[in-house]
Amino acid sequence: MRRAYFKNNWIAALMVAPQLLIIFVFFYWPTSQAIYWAFTLEQPWGGGNEWVGFENFRQLLTDSQYWDSVRVSVIYAIATTALAMGMALILALFADRQLTGYKFYRVGLIWPYAVAAPAVGLSFRFIFNPSAGLFSYINHLFPGLWDPIMNGSHALFMVIVAGAWKQIAYSFIFFLAALQSIPRSLTEACAMDGSGVLRRMWDLQLPLMAPTFFFLLVINITDSFTDSFGIVDTLTVGGPARATNLMVYKIYEDGFRGLDYSGAAAQSIILMLLVIALTFFQFRFVERRIHYS
Known part of the structure; x- marks a missing residue:
């Protein structure tokens, strides 16, 4: 296979420049500013920033409210990832079977991925409303059983369900693609040997889908920590x-409402390091159990 090359380097630079500009403006520049703010403290009434070293991080790591935010974020990430991937796998297994109207089901299950997080939050805010939504019927039958406005556990459950629903469509696409990549001859051979649907799924399909499981595990956990702001803000x-004060939402609360820019920047650095550490852990230990051939 011949490699493509440019006779004039300026043409290659011109084509790469827009992408590099976007990366610099929306990633490297904000990251550098966050690092600067995390190690400095703004002077009262303006007047520049004072270097304080790790003082912002020390205050965060000794703050019980911040650790509560970390705990809630971990619960949210684990629950939404497990629920989203589990439901997506079940839906993909059903959609992969060529039943009547299976193409319609595939398209319908992909559409939720295009819905913005604030729209998802508003929809579930109505559905879980204890006095006007669908859950009002539950409270009518069992008064006081559902109250996310006053009960923190109910509110966290509501956010988890909304976040998982938002991620199901993305996982569904990859699970369905993984199922369709399995040669039909293998499943037909298993069926001819007398294996039932569940046995074929457990012994054949799931092991062959291991790389897809690993990829979606990394993506879903990362997304749970970084892309939950819209759902929490609207719900x-x-x-x-x-x-339900997740880490990403606490950054917004402290930075834009509390005007603690240095503390919010330090939180964003910790969140970034946490996501990097989780990703490294998954690649270092979880990927060992994955077979690509």
Whole structure:
């Protein structure tokens, strides 16, 4: 195979420049500013920033409210990842079977991926509303059973379900593609040997889908930590009593509402390091159990 090359280097530079500009403006520049703010403290009434070293991080790591935010974020990430991947796998297994109208089901299950997080939050805010939504019927039958406005556990459950619903479509696409990449001759051979649907899924399909599982595990966990702001902001605004105040939402609260830019920047650095550490852990230990051939 012949390699493509440019006779004039300026043509290659011209074609790469827009992408490099986008990366610099929206990634490297904000990251450098966050690092600068994380190690400095803005002077009262302006007047520049004072170098404080790790003082912002020390205050965060000794703050019980911040650790509560970390705990809630971990619970949210694990629950949404497990729920989204589990439901997506079940839906993909059903959609892969060529039943009547299977093409319609495939398209319908992909559409939720295009819905923005704030729209998802508003929809579930109505569905889980204890006085006007669908869950109002539950409270009518069992008064006081469902109250996400006052009960933190109910509110966190509501956010988890909304976040998982948002991620199901993305996982569904990859699970369905993985299932369709398995040669039909293998499944037909298993069926001829007398294996049932569940046995074929457990012994044949799931092992061959291991690389897809690993990829979606990394993506879903990362997305749970970094892309939950819209859902939390429209559903619970971090409440009640900070029960749904995830790390990414606490950064917004402290930075844009509390005007603690240095503390918010330090939180963003910790969140970035946490996501990097989780990704490294998955590649270092989880990938060992994955077979690509």
